[in-house]
Amino acid sequence: MSDGIVVNSKQRKVKKRTGKVSSNWLQLAKTTKVTGKRKRLPLPGDENKAKKSKTTTELPAITTDDKSITKYLGLDCEMVGVGDGEENALAQVVIVNSYGNIIYNKYVKSSERVVDFRTNISGIRPEHIANAPSFDDVQKEVSEIIAGKIVVGHGLENDFKALLLSHPFGMTRDTAKYRPLQRKKNKPHSLKWLARTHLGIEIQTGEHSPDIDARAALLLYNKFKREWEAYLKTKRKKKYTAPRKSQDQ
Structure with missing residues (x-):
């Protein structure tokens, strides 16, 4: 078989696979290496998906100055380290x-010596x-506020x-415990991840802000x-619902 026949065979294969292709394009393909995947053309709805993926550091604006004690309350606490530094002590309640x-x-005000303020996370100095008020005073006030209310938090x-x-367990709504918001094997996501994924809000980018965390849990x-x-x-x-006893028993 001559070389000329081989060349014609390859050309026929190219034409069969790609249809009519100009000779200029074939020459360009031989001299140019194209790497990577072809970029997918935009499809209907892509614009909306892009909008959903965007995040903001701003929580929705508060539209009222009503500061009444409502049925649902968001709670978040910040702690400091006492003892060996691993033991938690209450430092702020919002x-x-x-x-x-x-x-x-x-x-x-902690009754024990604080050995780690955890400022980079807690923001406590x-x-x-x-x-600050004593633990007993704050505990009493918080207890009175949340009595009979549904407490939401993470x-x-x-x-x-x-x-x-x-x-009461029935009076709590914990975003770390709600199964549909958990990872596999009932492990919780972080509040940061939940806020970014489900609310499109970036929180905890630096020192934690308990009021923002409490609001994020409520949202x-x-x-x-x-x-x-x-x-x-x-x-x-x-x-x-107790199981019914069989008639034979």
């Missing part, structure tokens, strides 16, 4: 109402707690532990409130 307004914000177990308070709850309450209702039914 409560926001369902409108997003701060109704309680107090620092707490020595001057904040030097002349990792509320840690907050109540720091406050040395208990609250998450409000977004999934219908499904969340239906989920709890189903769980209650399963818990309190």
Whole structure:
């Protein structure tokens, strides 16, 4: 078989695969190496997807100055390290109402020597707690505010532990415990991840702000409130519905 026949065979294969191709393009393809994947042309709806993926550091504007104690309250606490530094001590408590307004914000003077202020995370500094109210006073005030209210937060177990308070399980809405918002094996996502993913809001980019964290938890709850309450209702039914005894027993 001659060389000329081989060349013609290759040309026929190219034409069969690509259709009519100009000789100029074939020559360009031989001399130019193209790397990477072809860029996909934009499809309808891509613009909306792009908008959804954008994040902001601004929470929705508060539209009222109502600072009443509402049925739903957002709670967040900041802690400092005492003892060996790993032990938590309450340093600040913030409560926001369902409108997003701060109704309680107090620092707490620790009865133990603080060995780690954890300022890069907690934002707490020595001057904040030097002349702050005592733990007992803050605990009493918080207890009175949240009594009979539904408390919303992220990792509320840690907050109540720091406050040395208990609250009825049915009166808490914890974004770290709600199954549909968790990772696999019932492990919680961080509040930062939840806010970015479900609210499009970037929080905790530096020192934590308890009022923002409390508001973010409330916003998450409000977004999934219908499904969340239906989920709890189903769980209650399963818990309190006793199995029927068979007639043979």
